[in-house]
Amino acid sequence: MATSLFWLFSALAIFAAVMVVTSRLAIYSILWLVVLFFTISGHYILMNAQFLAIVNIIVYAGAIMVLFLFVVMLMNVNDPNDNKKSIGLAIFGGLATILFLLSILNIVFNAQHTTKEINDLATTSTGDIGLVQNLGMELFKNYVLPFEICGVLFLSAIIGAVTLGKR
């Protein structure tokens, strides 16, 4: 069950990613990116990280993608020059991506297994480290300083967005 769900989510994620890159209109890219985020949330649930799955849907699919959608709808971009692709850029970009993937997948393929094999990574209900209670305790005990710095980061992001948007 979990294995077939893994393959289903993986295939859908790769298809959605390809559609994000190849869609001609930005609004279709946004909708396919929402699909991609939902599949990645499915992977999180399969790996027993329930809190991150919910946060991924709320923050990415709920907040960031709505922000993208509003920006696209406000700008009304139908400029045909925006869809113009440079063929040389496509060739060399594809070549660079293929070389990157070949090199890094080759490393994984030839890796020596030093630790013992974990055969069933996509199994639910194994442990409870992905629940809100444990993550919250860890976040407010050992990671409280980075958490507060995140607040400062958000404040600076708000001020930056307002300053850029007001002109």
Place this chain on the structure above:
Amino acid sequence: MQIQYYLYLSFILFGIGALGVMIRRNAIIVFMCIEMMLNSVNLLLVAFSKVQYALNAQGIDGQIFVFFVMVVAAAEVTVGLAIIVMCYRNTRSIDIGLMNRIKN
């Protein structure tokens, strides 16, 4: 599922995101491809957190890091979209080849 399959999936998603950053001219799609790359790294962090948990019952740090990556991505998107809107207001275009026009 073994960890290799998650590595393959994550690298393929990262590669597609990098390809989109390189070949697309629309600034919003470039931003979305950056989000895709961040998400592939998040997936990898969660997978290795699961491995760590299966080995020695630890691994909550990986999930905390995913949380912080999401925080940074949200802040980055806020400022980046504000910059894109400002650029569009000045030049009436979001082609990243024309971004040098926002200099003055």
